[in-house]
Amino acid sequence: MNYSMVRSLILKDWYFQRRAILLALAGGVLSLGVVALGGQAGFTIGLILLVTIMGLISAITVMGNTLGERENQTLAFTMSLPISHLEYTTSKILGNLLIFVPFWLTLVAGCMALIVVAPAIHGLFAFTVIMAVEILVGTCLMIAVALVTESKGWAISAMVTANLAINVVGYLVAHIPGIRNGMWGTAIQWRPAATISLLVEFALIALLLGGAFFIQSRKTDFI
């Protein structure tokens, strides 16, 4: 693996997405400002803003970095560089994730802070962690589908699926006995059901990204 080449490709993609990244950063700072205003309303509005910005940034970067190459016919230029398909795939996955993950980590930290400062909702801790990772799963789904299919239609379908999945997964997780019990309590609890749920989510992430690498390595036509 030529890491220097992967780094060059990631920096190139970031350069072309720099306005979106800067806008998202500004939005992220604004969201945290709203959170810092204090009160339950401030926390809630700030976190909703942050989730919205996260959705937007992942959509913009996936569309621009991954699908834009084919749409703008720059893929031939990129693939004519001294890179292998593995390096191309790595750069696209890492490039997208490295933009998204800081926002995601901020969201997770914000949520944790909200829960820690409000004893009344301590019981939501496990549920919140699982749902935060579910958002990461959704983003990985979008990246993998966009990369493998190189189709705007499929990528949009993946985005819709990821957004709908938040509600479905939220409903299902909230009904797992090990999580449901104590969810509305005032004590932070972490039961085996939460660990299993997290492991399933991380396995899904590994499956999606590993699957993307596998399918890319089996592809015979890159242009």
Place this chain on the structure above:
Amino acid sequence: MNDLSVQFHGVSKRYPHFSLENIHLELPTGSIMGFIGANGAGKSTTIRILMGLVHQDAGTVQVLGHAMPANQAAAKLDIGFVSEDMRLYGQATLAWHMDFLRPIYPRWDQSYAESLARRFDLKPQQKIKGLSHGQRVKAALLLALARRPRLLVLDEPTTGLDPVARVEVLSELMAALADEERTILFSSHNTLDVEQISDQITFIDRGRIIDSDDKEAFLDRWRRLRLLLPPDVVLPRLPGVVDVGGSGRLPVLTTNRFEPAMVSVCNDLGATVQAVDTMTLEEIFVANVHSRREQLTA
């Protein structure tokens, strides 16, 4: 040292409505090969296989001593590639592209890049999206040449260029040929462009290589013989004649194996050889394609 820059051996690639069949192609180091075919003949597919962008279903490909597509990253370090359907990043400037490529290619020649920019009348600070088609082709060519590649692969680079831009691009290519170690594969359906710069010619049609030879050998062995036949003479089928045109007593024979002895053979058969015409590369290409297609349908 391998004196072949490109070597295709029994390469095939199948699509639902097109297939590249059993391609054998050898490009000696330092040569300039014109790769001629009609639209959809398989030129771009062959070149994409050469670049590792498309993987062959069967056969082996060696480029600059590297097996493709497995070792494509190493091979592409020494390849400059320009394709008709390749676009640069529209929102970036030419200078950005140069800065992006400079650390990637160890032999990148910045002063050559700047001199090419002046010669092509390109402004490095101008965004690619503001350039005309001709300027974009020149920019892509600049970025390929400044890498100082050992192999230059040009897939229809002159398509869509106005005559002035075409001449400028071709003259710069000819200047690049001064480097005897550089090998060039130049694909086009425009035989005039290919004829100007190539020393080897390969014709491809319907996914098959139909002929490959030195340019001079092509021009030497293809001829048109204009005959006058006496009223009662019927010309038999002559070896090396791929097409008989003209009419009745004034047949025109097209041969791909011309030798002066053919004139005597025609005279011995009672025909008068009125003229032996040389053929342009375009005429040779068209005659070659028609002859092969007739053979396939016969």
